[in-house]
Amino acid sequence: MMSRKRTIDAYFGIPNPKKTRGSDPQIRDEKPECSANTTITGSNVIETVKTTSVPSVPDGDPTRHSTHESYPFPIPYLPRALEAEIAGLPARDARKTHIRTPRWTTVFGLDETARFQANNPAISGLKVDTMPFKETSKGKVVDARTGRPVPVGQPATNNTPGQKGYKAIPRPIPHCLDVLRRSAEAATGCSFNFCLVNYYASGADSISFHSDDERFLGSLPAIASFSLGARRDFLMKHKPPKSKPGESTSDTTPKPPLKIPLGSGDMVLMRGQTQANWLHSIPKRSGKNELDGGRINITFRQALVKGGTENYYQYNVGNGPVYKWNAAEMKPWTQPPSP
Ligand SMILES: O=C(O)CCC(=O)C(=O)O
Ligand SMILES: [Fe+2]
Numbered sequence: 001m002m003s004r005k006r007t008i009d010a011y012f013g014i015p016n017p018k019k020t021r022g023s024d025p026q027i028r029d030e031k032p033e034c035s036a037n038t039t040i041t042g043s044n045v046i047e048t049v050k051t052t053s054v055p056s057v058p059d060g061d062p063t064r065h066s067t068h069e070s071y072p073f074p075i076p077y078l079p080r081a082l083e084a085e086i087a088g089l090p091a092r093d094a095r096k097t098h099i100r101t102p103r104w105t106t107v108f109g110l111d112e113t114a115r116f117q118a119n120n121p122a123i124s125g126l127k128v129d130t131m132p133f134k135e136t137s138k139g140k141v142v143d144a145r146t147g148r149p150v151p152v153g154q155p156a157t158n159n160t161p162g163q164k165g166y167k168a169i170p171r172p173i174p175h176c177l178d179v180l181r182r183s184a185e186a187a188t189g190c191s192f193n194f195c196l197v198n199y200y201a202s203g204a205d206s207i208s209f210h211s212d213d214e215r216f217l218g219s220l221p222a223i224a225s226f227s228l229g230a231r232r233d234f235l236m237k238h239k240p241p242k243s244k245p246g247e248s249t250s251d252t253t254p255k256p257p258l259k260i261p262l263g264s265g266d267m268v269l270m271r272g273q274t275q276a277n278w279l280h281s282i283p284k285r286s287g288k289n290e291l292d293g294g295r296i297n298i299t300f301r302q303a304l305v306k307g308g309t310e311n312y313y314q315y316n317v318g319n320g321p322v323y324k325w326n327a328a329e330m331k332p333w334t335q336p337p338s339p
Contacts, residue, residue: 103205107316108173109194111216111303115144116172141170166306168313177298180226184300188269190222192300194308196316200232200295203285209237213275216308217301222271227262229295234260234268235281257281 110116117140141150151165173181173195181192198207212223237257262268270280285292303309 103207104199104201105316106197107194107312108171108177108197109303109309109312110141110170110172111305111308112193113144113304113306114141114150114166114170114309116140116170117142141166164306166309168310168317170309170313180298181300184224184226184267187267188222188224188271190224190269190271191302192222192224194301194303194312196299196301196312198297198299200230200282200297202294203230203232203290203292206284207282209235209279209281211239211275211279212270212299212301214308214311216303216305216311217275218304219276220272221275221301222269223275224300225268225270226298227266227268227295228264228298230293231261231263232282232285232295234262235283236260236278239277239279 141152142148143150148163151163153167153169154165155167156165177195177197181195184190185192200206212221217223235257238255240254260268270278282297284290303312
């Protein structure tokens, strides 16, 4: 059994009654009028602004300059019920597959070529608890252009000519995350159709240096990344410059990574050339910080083609066992039978 300090509940549970407004930027019991259908605007920001400008790179090439922004987002004002729903998302345990960078992952959404059938009572307004996790969404995914049904959950060889389907079983973004998606779109002016969720149960969980530069996101992807729970460092370092044939790169001393501590409610927007030129990571925390508690990371992205949907479901859901947060720890979870 995990100690209370290690759990998400320690962050989303009863706040310390001694704290008063203004004394702590993360007080969670004070919410303005805000319901699931309210558009959350940036006016309720209570965290301090942290804008980090990315310095020019050593070679001075302006095309290698990239943009990311880190600024507060009013997650602290998300209704508590929605936080609980987000914390209760079924997730795949990525520990077994990413031993060096363990964390829990899950994903929702569909690329631009298709959409979930509108006004389908079976999928609209789904609560996370009734969300089909592995069950097929057959008949519920349609081509974005023609509106014709797109097959899901079957090998590509079974597709009829001219009707390219999915091996994956895409799932609509649950309501609680869709509220956040829409407010992220309003705040950034970007469009998002995918939501990836990472859960770092403690400081021992991490994600290693990588860039989200998959071709299915297009050449200049925008990624809005939200933090809930424990404060963790977000590190960014420049990709090594590509050397031209016969040229040595040994004289370029790597700079230390940029460190952006992300607290609960912060949003980082990465865009422009960021994925092309920079790597990012959440390193493990050691010593006393290892037990700082759980952190949920939610990223919104826009996948342009079917390959994005296949890739995201394969790597973030896969076919392994499914776990769900239950009071104090992740427990194996099975899909409730359909009514
Ligand atoms: O947890 C984070 O802040 C980063 C997650 C991330 O980089 C990813 O999911 O690609
Ligand atoms: Fe990433």
